[in-house]
Structures are given as C-alpha cells and as structure tokens.
Amino acid sequence: MSTINKHGSRARELRDEAFEFLSKKKVLAALTILPPMLLFTFVNLVPIVGVIGASFFSINAFSNEWQWIGVANFETLLSSDSFYDALSRSVVYAGGSVVIQVVFGTTLALLLNRSFKFVNIARTFAILPYLIPNAVIGFMALWMLNSQWGIVNQLAVQIGLIQGYVSFFGSQESAMLAAILTSSWKDSIFVTVMVLARLQAIPESFYEAAKMSGATAYQRFRDITLPNLKGVFFIVLLLRAVWMFNTFDYIWVLTQGGPRGATTTAPIYAYNVAFGTSRLGIAAAVSTVLFLVLLVAAVLYFRIFEPSEEVRAE
Amino acid sequence: MTIEVSSLRKEFSSPSGTITAVDGIDFSIDEGDFFTFVGPSGCGKTTTLRCIAGLETPTSGSIRFDGEDMTGKPAHKRNLAMMFQNIALYPHMKVKENISYPLKVRNVPKQERYENAEEAADIMQIRELLEKYPGELSGGQQQRAALARTIVHEPEAFLMDEPLSDLDAKLKVEIRKEIQRVHDRVEKPTIYVTHDQEEAMTMSDRIAVFNDGGIEQIGTPDELYQRPTNRFVANFIGNPSMNFFDGTVDRASGETVVVSVDGRDVELRVVDSTAVGVGDEVTVGVRPEDVRLDRNDGDLEGEITLIERIGKQMLATIEGPQGEVRVTLPADNAYEKGEVIRLSIETRATHLFDSGSNDVVTRGPDV
Ligand SMILES: Nc1ncnc2c1ncn2[C@@H]1O[C@H](COP(=O)(O)OP(=O)(O)OP(=O)(O)O)[C@@H](O)[C@H]1O
Ligand SMILES: [Mg+2]
Numbered sequence: 182m183s184t185i186n187k188h189g190s191r192a193r194e195l196r197d198e199a200f201e202f203l204s205k206k207k208v209l210a211a212l213t214i215l216p217p218m219l220l221f222t223f224v225n226l227v228p229i230v231g232v233i234g235a236s237f238f239s240i241n242a243f244s245n246e247w248q249w250i251g252v253a254n255f256e257t258l259l260s261s262d263s264f265y266d267a268l269s270r271s272v273v274y275a276g277g278s279v280v281i282q283v284v285f286g287t288t289l290a291l292l293l294n295r296s297f298k299f300v301n302i303a304r305t306f307a308i309l310p311y312l313i314p315n316a317v318i319g320f321m322a323l324w325m326l327n328s329q330w331g332i333v334n335q336l337a338v339q340i341g342l343i344q345g346y347v348s349f350f351g352s353q354e355s356a357m358l359a360a361i362l363t364s365s366w367k368d369s370i371f372v373t374v375m376v377l378a379r380l381q382a383i384p385e386s387f388y389e390a391a392k393m394s395g396a397t398a399y400q401r402f403r404d405i406t407l408p409n410l411k412g413v414f415f416i417v418l419l420l421r422a423v424w425m426f427n428t429f430d431y432i433w434v435l436t437q438g439g440p441r442g443a444t445t446t447a448p449i450y451a452y453n454v455a456f457g458t459s460r461l462g463i464a465a466a467v468s469t470v471l472f473l474v475l476l477v478a479a480v481l482y483f484r485i486f487e488p489s490e491e492v493r494a495e
Numbered sequence: 496m497t498i499e500v501s502s503l504r505k506e507f508s509s510p511s512g513t514i515t516a517v518d519g520i521d522f523s524i525d526e527g528d529f530f531t532f533v534g535p536s537g538c539g540k541t542t543t544l545r546c547i548a549g550l551e552t553p554t555s556g557s558i559r560f561d562g563e564d565m566t567g568k569p570a571h572k573r574n575l576a577m578m579f580q581n582i583a584l585y586p587h588m589k590v591k592e593n594i595s596y597p598l599k600v601r602n603v604p605k606q607e608r609y610e611n612a613e614e615a616a617d618i619m620q621i622r623e624l625l626e627k628y629p630g631e632l633s634g635g636q637q638q639r640a641a642l643a644r645t646i647v648h649e650p651e652a653f654l655m656d657e658p659l660s661d662l663d664a665k666l667k668v669e670i671r672k673e674i675q676r677v678h679d680r681v682e683k684p685t686i687y688v689t690h691d692q693e694e695a696m697t698m699s700d701r702i703a704v705f706n707d708g709g710i711e712q713i714g715t716p717d718e719l720y721q722r723p724t725n726r727f728v729a730n731f732i733g734n735p736s737m738n739f740f741d742g743t744v745d746r747a748s749g750e751t752v753v754v755s756v757d758g759r760d761v762e763l764r765v766v767d768s769t770a771v772g773v774g775d776e777v778t779v780g781v782r783p784e785d786v787r788l789d790r791n792d793g794d795l796e797g798e799i800t801l802i803e804r805i806g807k808q809m810l811a812t813i814e815g816p817q818g819e820v821r822v823t824l825p826a827d828n829a830y831e832k833g834e835v836i837r838l839s840i841e842t843r844a845t846h847l848f849d850s851g852s853n854d855v856v857t858r859g860p861d862v
C-alpha cells in the first residue's frame with residue numbers, strides 16, 4: 182500500500198515537474214516555434230539562397246566546379262528569345278488554367294451547395310479526383326486523348342464533333358489547350374473545396390432578408406453570394422496562379438514540353454537547361470528570375486486588390 | 496390588403512421525431528390593422544410569421560392576401576417587409592446600402608435610393624451611422640437599421656419579429672411611437688411579434704395570444720384584459736399578473752357564488768351564477784389591484800414576504816395557505832415585510848375558471 186502510494190506520488194511529482202518545465206514561456210516558445218523554423222530554414226531558405234547564389238556562377242554539372250561569373254548568366258538568359266517564349270507560355274498556361282479552374286470549380290461548388298437528395302454522396306464523388314496523384318492524372322489523360330484508341334476521340338467522332346481522330350498532344354495548336362484542360366480537371370476541385378466552404382458559411386438569413394426585399398434569384402446571387410466570395414476568390418486566384426506558373430509534373434508527363442516546344446513553360450525550360458544542357462548556373466538564374474517575377478506579381482496583386490478591403494464578411 | 500390565415504399547420508421533422516410548431520390556427524387581419532402575436536418563447540410566433548412571409552411552406556392550411564391564395568407564391572413576389580428576429584443586415588454593405596436594398600432590387604436610381612435611406616434613418620435616429628458597416632453598430636442600432644429597411648420598402652404589409660428587443664426602455668418607447676406613426680401613415684396591416692405583453696397592450700389594435708402552437712384568444716387589448724376566455728390569457732395579460740385561488744363552489748344562486756378556498760368561504764358577485772353548480776372545482780382569478788389588505792378584516796390570511804416598487808405603486812407578495820398572492824398598494828402604505836395580514840377580494844371583480852379545462856365560466860360585473 183505504502184509503496185504503491187510512494188510510487189504513485191513520485192510519478193505524479195515527475196509529471197508535475199515536467200509540466201512545469203514545459204510550461205515555461207521560453208521552453209514553450211522554443212518547442213512550438215523551433216521545429217517549423219528549422220523545417221523552413223532547411224526546406225525553403227537554404228535552397229532558395231543556394232539557388233540565388235548559384236545563379237552567379239558557372240557550374241559544371243560533372244566536376245562540380247564553381248566559377249564566379251557575376252551577372253553573366255542573367256545576361257545570357259535575358260538576351261535569349263527561348264527564355265521569353267517559355268515565360269510567356271507559362272503565363273498562358275497559368276492564366277488559362279486559373280480561369281478554367283475558377284470558373285469550373287466555382288460552378289461545381291454552387292451546384293454542390295444546393296440541397297438535394299444524396300448531396301453528401303455527390304460531394305464525396307466530386308472531391309475524389311483530388312486524391313489521385315498528378316502523374317496518374319497525366320497518364321489517364323494521355324490514354325483518354327490518345328490519337329488512335331482514345332475514348333475522347335471515339336466519342337467526339339461518334340457525336341460528330343470532329344471528322345477524324347485528332348492528336349491532341351501531338352499538334353502544336355492543341356497541345357497547350359489539352360495540357361491546360363488536363364491540369365484543370367483535378368485542380369478545379371481545390372477551388373470547389375474553398376468556395377464550397379465559404380458558401381456554406383453564408384447564413385441563410387441573408388438570403389431570406391433579400392427575398393423579403395423582393396430580390397430575384399439572380400439578384401440574390403449578385404448581391405449576396407458574389408460579395409461573400411470575394412475574399413476566397415482573392416486567395417484562390419493567387420494560390421492557383423502561383424502554383425500553375427510553377428507546375429512541372431503534368432506537362433512533363435503529357436508532352437515533355439513538346440511538340441517542338443509548344444508546351445515548354447518556364448519550369449520545363451529550367452529543367453531542360455539544367456539536365457539537358459548541364460548548365461546549372463543558367464538553370465539557377467532561370468529559377469531566380471521566375472522567383473522574382475512571381476514576387477513582383479504577388480506584391481502588385483496585393484497592392485491593387487487590397488484584401489483588407491475586400492475580405493469583409495460577418 | 497387583408498390577410499386571412501385558416502387552419503394553418505406547420506410541422507418540422509427532426510431526428511427525434513416530428514415537431515408541430517403551429518397547430519391549426521385561424522385569424523384574419525384587416526386593412527390597416529396593427530395585429531400583435533404575443534406568447535411565451537417557442538410557441539410558434541416566428542413560424543407563423545415565416546409562413547405568411549413565404550419563407551416556410553405550411554404543412555396544411557391556407558394563407559390568403561385579399562382573398563387570393565398565396566400557396567406557391569415565392570417570398571420575393573409577396574411584397575412584404577420583414578424585420579427578422581435575428582436582424583439579418585448584410586455585413587458587406589454599408590448601412591445606407593442595407594436600408595435602401597429593397598429599392599435597389601427595383602432598380603431605383605442610386606441618388607433617390609440614398610435619399611430614401613436618409614429619411615428612414617432620420618425616423619430611426621441613426622442618420623450618423625449611414626456610412627458605417629453593420630459590424631460597427633450596437634445591437635440596438637442594428638435593429639433600428641433593419642427597421643429603417645422595412646420603412647423604405649413601402650410594402651403591402653409589415654411583418655416585425657420582436658423588433659425592439661435590444662433597445663433600452665426609453666428608446667423602446669420612442670421607436671414604438673415611430674413604428675405606430677409609420678403604421679398610421681401608410682395604412683397597411685402590420686403583424687408585430689413580441690413576448691412583452693405590455694408592448695402588445697400599448698401598440699395593438701388586436702392581439703392574438705399564442706400558446707404551444709395554438710392561439711388561446713384573439714381580441715382587442717381591453718377584451719383580453721377584461722374578458723380573458725381562459726386562465727392562460729388571464730395569467731399572461733396584465734402586469735403584475737393575476738392571482739389564482741383553487742376552490743370548490745359551495746353555493747350558487749342569483750348573482751352570488753360562494754367559493755370555499757382552503758376551508759374559508761369567499762362570496763363573489765357574478766353575472767351568471769347558473770354557469771356553475773355546487774361542488775364544481777373552480778379557480779378564482781383576481782388582479783392584484785382588486786385585492787385589499789387589512790390588519791384585522793378579510794376572508795383570507797397570509798404573511799407579507801416581499802414589498803417591491805413598481806412604478807408609482809408598491810407590490811406586496813403574500814404567502815398564505817391559499818398560495819402566493821400579489822397585491823398592489825399605494826406607495827405611502829404602512830405595511831412591512833414579515834407582517835401577518837388579512838386579505839379581502841373585491842367581490843365584483845373576479846374571474847371564475849373551470850379547474851379542469853381552465854376555460855372561463857363566469858365573471859364579476861365590474862372586471
Ligand atoms: N427550422 C426548424 N426546425 C425544427 N424545429 C423548429 C424550426 N423552427 C422552429 N422550430 C420549433 O418550432 C417551435 C416554435 O418555434 P418559433 O420560432 O415559432 O417560436 P417563437 O414563438 O417565435 O419563440 P421565441 O419567442 O423564442 O422567438 C419551437 O419548438 C421550435 O423549436
Ligand atoms: Mg420567435
């Protein structure tokens with residue numbers, strides 16, 4: 182009895198001491214802030230600084246010889262047409278994807294926000310594609326759009342949409358569009374999830390008050406739904422644009438940047454420079470420029486749209 | 496416009512079964528009537544109002560405006576202005592945009608909209624808040640903004656669900672007057688929901704007393720006060736509320752009924768003694784102003800347990816074998832807490848209720 186008691190109280194003492202120690206302000210701060218700080222440092226900061234640093238060197242990929250050449254890499258890059266082409270393709274790819282994802286994703290969210298039978302099942306099914314890895318999506322699209330046996334070609338011909346089978350990824354005209362549509366299929370769901378969450382947070386009473394004021398369904402959408410979605414659109418546009426601008430995996434699986442460079446966006450370009458031509462210094466310079474472009478774009482975006490003004494809800 | 500509601504029923508299904516919020520009610524409201532729903536919390540006032548508004552679909556029964564059946568007519572086509580119990584201002588619009596929203600959906604030009612909003616804001620004493628957002632307003636200011644929104648609407652009828660619940664007593668009286676002034680000017684029916692019987696008594700042309708999904712009685716404030724048809728209404732209307740004594744009828748003849756309350760005979764004058772028979776279980780209802788206190792004389796006895804001030808008068812609570820009795824006294828009375836006192840009932844001013852059904856059976860000539 183007494184030993185158990187002693188044992189119990191000793192354990193409690195230890196526990197209390199540990200709790201006391203952990204509750205100290207500095208310890209608590211260190212324990213909560215340090216791990217993410219370390220993670221950020223090694224996963225983000227070190228590579229970023231490393232890449233920016235590397236862009237001032239001429240680097241031999243095989244001997245790992247670093248030679249300081251100042252801004253020469255940037256000069257080479259900024260005087261090369263192919264870089265500007267890649268950059269503008271990135272803008273087209275990102276812009277097109279964002280527009281399609283926001284339009285399609287929002288439409289889907291609005292549909293799923295209605296109440297109907299089996300709405301939960303419908304929501305689950307709508308969100309499922311988001312669990313499929315990008316590469317798998319890419320391969321599925323390759324087969325579905327295949328120029329000889331693809332189901333899309335088959336159906337389109339049967340319906341009469343097209344005369345003969347089309348090589349969607351093989352032609353310079355359609356490759357970019359096909360890549361945009363493929364990437365948007367899954368990523369629209371991201372927009373759907375964000376928008377749906379916001380839609381569900383709009384109190385029904387706003388709609389009821391608007392009805393009593395005589396507002397039609399369209400007016401309720403214009404005056405209640407859209408203003409309440411402004412904030413989420415602001416974030417979603419930014420996130421999707423940055424993400425799509427940097428996307429590598431879809432395009433690599435679908436076209437490797439082809440045909441004849443039609444889908445060589447900036448990330449593909451950087452990859453080709455780095456591993457195709459082994460000019461690591463220039464590849465680092467490409468990444469640095471992309472980083473700066475995005476940074477400036479994001480700052481401008483915040484300046485122009487001032488989220489503190491727009492995100493007014495409840 | 497007139498509003499007729501007949502056999503209205505509204506059920507909600509919930510995981511634990513069906514809830515009958517409104518259980519077959521009937522009433523009609525004339526052009527220009529100020530009609531009030533009163534009743535305790537959860538008795539179906541808001542649900543009834545929402546059915547009239549078109550925000551809920553009745554389970555059965557009908558709602559007619561000017562004789563025209565409203566079933567299937569969506570809320571936004573009914574042209575009613577509603578003030579919601581939870582206010583429901585739009586947080587992303589300034590107060591002036593909120594107030595003028597009913598005009599916006601009718602495509603009234605902006606300039607004109609805001610002029611109307613300013614007028615309505617003046618009436619509600621919130622002119623200086625027009626450029627703010629609802630989130631920056633106090634609860635009472637939000638209520639007044641929502642009221643202003645109903646004013647600019649110029650609807651066929653007003654539906655107001657506890658519009659003054661968040662205002663202080665003084666402002667309540669002022670805004671009450673403004674609501675009545677607007678009501679008198681536009682001559683449209685107003686349905687006003689409150690659980691404050693005093694508000695109902697001072698504002699209404701007619702009142703419907705709700706209880707547990709049904710209507711207990713409909714009448715003018717005077718009718719409800721003087722001739723309640725059952726014990727619930729008698730208890731709910733009037734502040735401080737009526738006293739009740741359970742007893743048995745001893746004798747009934749002519750204009751006199753003698754009721755034995757806790758072994759003591761109380762003699763009452765009534766308009767119709769044939770309505771009761773000897774041996775009937777009855778409840779005697781008497782208002783606090785119709786009970787007199789005396790140190791020596793009286794039918795009943797009790798101890799003063801509380802004396803409190805209510806306005807110009809004092810209210811004494813007396814505990815006795817017949818239960819708790821409330822009595823109003825002049826402010827300069829000499830009674831003190833703890834005194835044992837005798838009570839006598841104003842014999843010509845009582846209500847007699849059947850103890851079983853709680854319906855009124857007869858009452859005194861001077862109620
Ligand atoms: N949407 C709903 N679903 C389920 N039950 C409901 C719903 N709305 C109301 N009820 C129930 O119906 C009954 C009446 O509610 P109602 O809101 O009409 O009461 P009320 O008289 O307005 O009360 P209060 O004075 O508290 O506002 C309550 O028991 C309530 O729980
Ligand atoms: Mg209510």
